[in-house]
Amino acid sequence: MRSIAIDGPSGAGKTTVAKALAERMGYHYVDTGAIYRTVGLYVSRRGSCDDVQLVEKCLPEIEIGLEHGEDGLQHMFLNGEDVTEAIRKNEVSAFASTVSAIPAVREYLLDMQRELARQHNVIMDGRDIGTVVLPNANVKIYLTASVEERAKRRWKELQEKGDNTPFETVKEQIIQRDHADMNREIAPLRQAEDAVVVDTSDLNLEESIEAAYQVVKEKMGQE
Ligand code: DC
Numbered sequence: 055m056r057s058i059a060i061d062g063p064s065g066a067g068k069t070t071v072a073k074a075l076a077e078r079m080g081y082h083y084v085d086t087g088a089i090y091r092t093v094g095l096y097v098s099r100r101g102s103c104d105d106v107q108l109v110e111k112c113l114p115e116i117e118i119g120l121e122h123g124e125d126g127l128q129h130m131f132l133n134g135e136d137v138t139e140a141i142r143k144n145e146v147s148a149f150a151s152t153v154s155a156i157p158a159v160r161e162y163l164l165d166m167q168r169e170l171a172r173q174h175n176v177i178m179d180g181r182d183i184g185t186v187v188l189p190n191a192n193v194k195i196y197l198t199a200s201v202e203e204r205a206k207r208r209w210k211e212l213q214e215k216g217d218n219t220p221f222e223t224v225k226e227q228i229i230q231r232d233h234a235d236m237n238r239e240i241a242p243l244r245q246a247e248d249a250v251v252v253d254t255s256d257l258n259l260e261e262s263i264e265a266a267y268q269v270v271k272e273k274m275g276q277e
Contacts (some may be wrong), residue, residue, distance in 0.1 A: 056081075056175045057190075058270060059183035062197035062234050063243060064147070065204030067159045067254045067262045068179040071197060074269060076177045078125060084120075084170050085186070086180035087127050087150065089163055091141035092118050092130050094149030103152040109239045144217055144227075146196070151231050154181075155238040181235055184246035193273040194249035195266055203255045204228055 058081065061070050069085055076083035094103055096116050101108045119131030129138045140146070159180075167187045170176060178187065179240050184194035199207075205225035212219055219227075235243040245251065250269045254262040 055190050057171050058177040058193045059191040060179040060195045064206040065208045066197045066199045071176045071266045072179040082152050082174035082176045084121045090150040090154045092132050094153045096269045103149045148272040151234050157240050181243040182241035186241045194246050196245040196249040196251045
């Protein structure tokens with residue numbers, strides 16, 4: 055099986071790029087952030103995600119289902135409930151980031167992610183795919199963009215969903231989440247040594263997809 059790892063901070067365009075490449079190449083797209091979001095959502099319904107003991111207690115109660123619809127969308131199921139939309143709410147981003155720093159959570163989800171890569175050719179996006187989950191991935195891309203640009207994209211996305219969080223707040227949330235994801239002790243977000251950096255600050259979506267595709271083509275051609 056072949057695998058492509060796409061890591062990077064939130065708002066760099068990982069999901070859009072990974073999804074488009076998966077379609078183009080006939081690979082299975084796996085959004086690992088959605089899995090952390092699902093855990094965060096469950097724990098937030100039970101109490102605070104900051105309560106490590108509660109999070110650990112919750113893990114065996116969580117059954118995560120992942121299905122790819124005809125639309126190519128990755129649907130997430132939490133104990134049978136379709137939470138695909140619920141996990142996209144702005145507050146769930148912070149819950150996901152908080153629970154993702156807990157070692158027991160990462161351990162719990164590691165096998166699940168690796169199993170998906172054993173069964174299919176995958177394009178997996180996340181924070182630690184090239185460094186921890188799939189260190190032998192055929193291609194590793196570190197997709198990034200400036201904070202300002204990522205905040206603009208996220209703000210626009212929220213506006214379109216009817217969420218009127220002010221731009222400065224969105225930007226501050228991105229800075230905080232970057233800091234938490236990059237500085238946690240376990241599996242922090244960082245560029246794998248053998249990853250190729252694609253900076254999308256000055257690229258539109260089509261150009262970002264094309265830039266990533268060129269990296270994939272070049273790397274796969276070298277094998
Ligand atoms: O990609 P995303 O914004 O949906 O991810 C939500 C959070 O989940 C992110 O802030 C950090 C965490 N995450 C992680 O720690 N490791 C991954 N492979 C994917 C996401």
